[in-house]
Each structure stands twice: as C-alpha cells, then as structure tokens.
Amino acid sequence: MKSGSNLEKILTKGLFAVTGELGPPKGNDVSVVKRKADLLRSYVDAVNITDNQTAIVRMSSIATSSLLIQMGLEPVMQMVTRDRNRIAIQSDIFGATALGIQNMLCLTGDHHTFGNQVDSKNVHDLDSIQLIDCVRTLRDEGTLLGGEEKVEGQIKIFIGAAENPFGDPFEFRAVRLGKKVAAGVDFIQTQCIYDMNRFKEWMRMVRDRGLHEKVHILAGVTPLKSGGMARYMAKNVSGITIPDEIIDRIVKSKKPAEEGIRLCVEQIQELKEIEGVHGVHIMAIEWEQMVSQITEMAGLLPRPRVE
C-alpha cells in the first residue's frame, strides 16, 4: 500500500470508487464544513477538499482536510501550484501527512485572475506534472525534490491528479495523461463529463496507450440544477462541453433539477460500463444534499467497508 487510505484500498481491490467534493468556507466557519461533511458521510469513499478553487480565498485545504478527518471522513487534499513554491509545497506535504491526510490531488489551479485577489503574484514554480514527480520523490525515494536530502519520517500518500478530456488539443489529452502516469500518479479524476462520445473516444486513446492498467480513472460528473446553469457552463467555462441535446433536455423539463439528477444517474450508469473507468467523482457544487440520492439511484450504496 502506498498510503493505506480507504480510497486506495477500494481501488486496489477493484471495487468501483465514489468520491465527492467539499468547498471550504470563505472564512473560518467550521459549521460550514460540518454541514457539508454530514451530507456526504457514508455516501462516498473520500471527499476532495478544494484548494482555493477559482482562486477565491477560502479556508486552507490542509486545515479543512484535517477537520474532515476529525469528523470521521476521508479527505483528498487538493493542492495547487499557483500559490506555493517548492519550499512551501514540500513543507505543506510534511504537515498534511503528519495530520493524517493520505490522499492528495496535484493541480496547477485556476488562474488567479478568476478569483478575488486579482492583484496577487502567481507562483507556478512547478506545474502539476512536476508536482506529481515531487510528491512521488518524497514518498518513494524519501528525499526532497532535486536532492539527496533525506526526509525525516515516511511520506505515505496516494497521489491523484486531474485530466480534462474536453480541453484542446484533444489528440494530446491522452498523451498528457501518459506524462502524469510517468511522473507517478496513482489515480485521476476527470473534469465533469457531459459529452459522452468525446469521453469514450478519449478513453479509447487511453486504453490504446495501456494507461488504464497503470492508473485508476475516476470519471467526473456534476448534476445540472437548471437550464440556466447548463447554458452558462456551456458558454462560459472553458474546457467544458455540453451537447445541445443535454441542454435542451434540462431546459425543456418541467422540473429541471429532478431531470438533472436523473441525467447524472444515467451518466454514472453509462460510465460504469466503460473499460478502464474505476470510479466516479461527483462534484455536486453547493448541492451536496443531492449526493445521497444520486448514489442511491445509481446503485452505488452501501459503500463498501474494506480492511
């Protein structure tokens, strides 16, 4: 076992994993974390804790992950390279693992100009692939990046990263996943999937390269709440494509939220059948209360207990 986390055990046993997502509060209000944690508890195997997503200042992912452990849930601590150089990154990993965090997602991060601190200096000392290499070096070599200096103690972490099959250039997306695998990633969570044909085509390229046997791929889904949300995401979020028939289905529905949940469940069932997909990552952003229903309807409950 690389970290012995619940997520690692489930994936290693060949079980279909389910992860969720929790955005920390824009301040130190722990009750927000508790409320969201209660909505996700026992419906997912681990919960991603975002790291100042969309560059909005929030409670740190390390602190929130630590609170989550106290609340009895397993975190996947996200870490972006936007805000930290390699000194801070490695120091934070020491601290995070000391606090019991066993899963980590290595990201570059949303650009700072999307957030509420647009005047900040972005760091990008490393990119996400270099970050994966850095964490793997800490864990497997027991040394700091670029040196022989030994780490005191043992870094046990299950290394994750993201991939977006809907970004361009499309033909490079599986190659990029291969670079992450070569750098040492253990699991991947994808950007939310609406264009199933494109996702299947990407998975075919992934399988052609044999990558599905080297990394656990968790397919990302986000339930659509309304026609407005579908239209907004399709138009304004780069790297997300929503086919017109999906937008139409939500827009024309009398109860769009219910239709969004039904669509999400159908997507999960379709994704489960794709060779190489080992789980789903449910990003119900500010809609965490629906995760219980989605996982129930998709036949993902009860979540397995593994030792």
Add this chain to the structure above:
Amino acid sequence: MIKAEQKPMDEILRYINPYNRILLAGCGACVTVCHAGGEKEVALLASGLRMARKKMGKSVEILEATPARQCEPEFALELTETIEKVEAVVSIACGVGVQTVVGHFPRIPVFPGVNTTFLGETITHGVWEERCQACGNCILERTGGICPIARCAKQLFNGPCGGSSKGKCEIKREADCAWQLIYDRLKNLGQLYKMEEIIPARRWGVESRDSGPRRIVREDLKV
C-alpha cells in the same frame, strides 16, 4: 525588442511639478521602434507637457535629446552638457536607460516617462505581443520555438491546462493558447514526440531573476 508605453500625462506632470527646467530624454533604439520613446515621441510629449503647464499657469522649459542608445554609457554621457542646464530629467527610454542615466548623473532627479512592458514582437502596425521573459535558460528547442514561459498564463512546461479551448486561452479569450501553438508546430515538424517527454522542474533559483540581478562577464571582451 523591449516594448514600452507612455505613462499617463497626469503622472508625468506630478513628477515634474516642482521643476521649471527639465530635460526630456528619449532613446533611439527599442522604444523608437515601438513608438513610445523615440525622437518623435520626445517632441510630442514635450509640447504636451509645455501646454499643460502653461494652462496651469506654471510654464516649464523643456530641453529635448534622444541619444542613439540611452542604455549604453557612451551615449548616455552625450547628455552631460544638457543635464547641467536642467533641474530634473524625464526619461522615456526603457527602465534600463533610466538607470544608466541615474548611474552616471548622481546629483539630478530622473523620472520614468514610460512603463517598460515586455520583450516582444510586432504583430501588426500598432500591436505588439510578449515573446520572451529572459528566464536565463532557453527551452525553445523543446517547444518548437514557441515559449510557454512568456506565452502561457500559468507558465506550464508540460502541455496545456484544461482551459485551452479551440486554440484560445481561457484567461484572455483573444490570446492564443501557447501550448496549442506548440502542438501545431511540432506536429508540422513531425516532432510530436517532444511533447511526450517530461520537462523537469526548472532551476528558477539559480538561472532566473530569482537569484538576484544577473550579470554576464565575458573575460575575452574585458579591457
């Protein structure tokens, strides 16, 4: 070449407010090419400043000079006689030129009249774009001659982020995604294998400005 843009008039007027006689110094090199600080811009800005000060009821005498390259000591020193006649200098050369004048004329205030913006190329008449960050260890061989350090908003080394869409960058929709350009170029050259290789973490702390101001010493050229 180095690109620059003239500062707002109000800001320049604020700098020169206490003075009655100044030198406006341009430069015949990069800032001439980008129409920010050449002889023509010196004349235009000088007349603008004179008019503005006259309106304020506080006329100012402005001497004009445009050495061939303000950043080279021998050209900057051509300003010696003129500088003796004035109370302050406004330089519309790049930040290097300003500092060359500062270094050679320790007793006179020198103010910048332009914002030095980037190292870039001309796209079309009146449009310039950043191309180089002078990072100190050129990787253009690996990236098809297109620089992701200068041209990717996240300075990614290993391919585009998820925000690359239809050739454009999600940060500025009018900007090309540097990695899409790199991909297309390497594909044309039959060198896509270069995008499969991991480019390891950079030695910013040794090679770049992060090590402090850099210096080149060429023993073979020293006198």
